[in-house]
Amino acid sequence: MTKTLLIKNARVLVTMDDERREIADGAVYIRDNLIEQVGRSADLPQQADEIIDAANHVVMPGLVNTHHHMYQSLTRVIPAAQNGELFNWLTNLYPIWANLTPEMVHVSTLAAMSELILSGCTTSSDHLYIYPNGCKLDDSIEAAGKIGMRFHAARGSMSVGQSKGGLPPDRVVEEEGAILKDTQRLIETYHDAGRYAMQHIVVAPCSPFSVSRDLMKEAATMARSFGVSLHTHLAENANDIAYSREKFNMTPAEYAEDCGWVGHDVWHAHCVQLDDDGIYMFGRTGTGIAHCPCSNMRLASGIAPIRKMIDSGVPVGLGVDGCASNDSGHMMGEVRQAMLLQRVGFGPDAMTARQALEMATLGGAKVLNRDDIGALKPGMAADIVMFKLDTIGFAGALHDPVAALVFCTPPNVSYSIINGKVVVRDGVLGTIDLPVVIERHNALAHQLALAAR
């Protein structure tokens, strides 16, 4: 039995197709989890098993979040970590994160995904790199299944503790053999290589300053033997560059290349301080970047030269980054900051609203190495979001409702459809009981903060 869904009467339907069409009075016809037709409401079928009236809405492809640490939503705004740069911030938070439990990973993933979904995101990656007290990546994968989000779960890791010259305390690092073994188990258990997959596994040592060169190289070999992607943090701030020069006598880009960490199956978070040679090399090799403007501002890391990267052919997606360095997980808010921050750095024409939206849809899809999400056209996955326009935030901006999504107050969705399933209806998340999740999440965050004292 197939099920059909028709979304019609959209004020504007943003396709992100090859011509970047924006269709007035637009409609989308969906069969099961796939988009079958896109066009004007009058030209599409008039009947379906379910019909959603999108009058007074912008309808667009679901946003793609390419970098996050969802467990960090438990440690937002920790006083000792409010005002430091990256290394100081990490050093204050590692001891708190050492008390994480499997339930905390599960509940924080539900909370972080709720915030993402309500703010327009339908596909997210998550980079979990700390596994104390029996925590597993399985805890977040189960949460994604429950809430119904398309998920790229990155098996992070740290193996070089303070006693070996790394940044994290020894008690939160793992042994490298165990990391690789668990990564292989996760790929074999969960990775779906098919089109329209809801679950990907990503091989993701945390950063050059918390794992060895051997692990970077072995991770690349393993990822390629299974055909999965690679992800890590790179060139985030000046200290990060200094560490790379001192330990490896290379720039971060040179180190990444040396470890085999370039190509269309690799994406690096931040790259705020990537030099010109690195940018050109990433462009040449199709190596992707997760741009996280709020986190970069929060930690005073700098302004990533995104305009130059895009012009050099580097695939760039957007990431909210972990909730301890943002401390928001609002995807449309991140789109807005991306546009504004490029202007601060590189002038008022450095990024338009539509370019920012493209980075958050098509850009993110490319960075995650997918061609089945990020646009509304026949044959794509039915990941669709709707934003209501007759709200106070958009009052006076309706002559350009698409740009208004980015220039005005970041909106929440009224509807979100993920893989053909209506996950948000009339602004309410239907797959989980959100007030219950928030209450439990707050109790666990309190427990974590107390344990750190």
Ligand SMILES: [Zn+2]
């Ligand atoms: Zn990060």
